């Protein structure tokens with residue numbers, strides 16, 4: 001389950017920041033995660049609970065901002081919500097598509113005290 005190592009690095013990023021700011025604790029952590037990032041949301045929730053225990057993030061509320069993946073068709077310029085990476089354009093059935101967003105995995109914001 002690679003969510004565990006992702007959660008670990010998210011906690012490290014947050015800890016670095018919190019320590020730099022001399023925070024007592026992190027109260028909220030907001031993440032942006034694309035639906036095509038390859039991350040399972042439930043697994044990440046669980047991994048975050050495990051990884052934040054005993055750190056400055058112990059009581060932090062984890063907010064996950066899901067970003068719907070959007071692709072653009074190169075042939076007809078239609079923009080559509082894409083579920084799987086190689087889905088065809090629903091308008092013209094072309095496979096020549098370009099992903100606009102949906103692969104992101106980042107710490108969006110942190111609230112510290």
Ligand SMILES: [Zn+2]
Nearest residue numbers: 073076089092
């Ligand atoms: Zn198309």
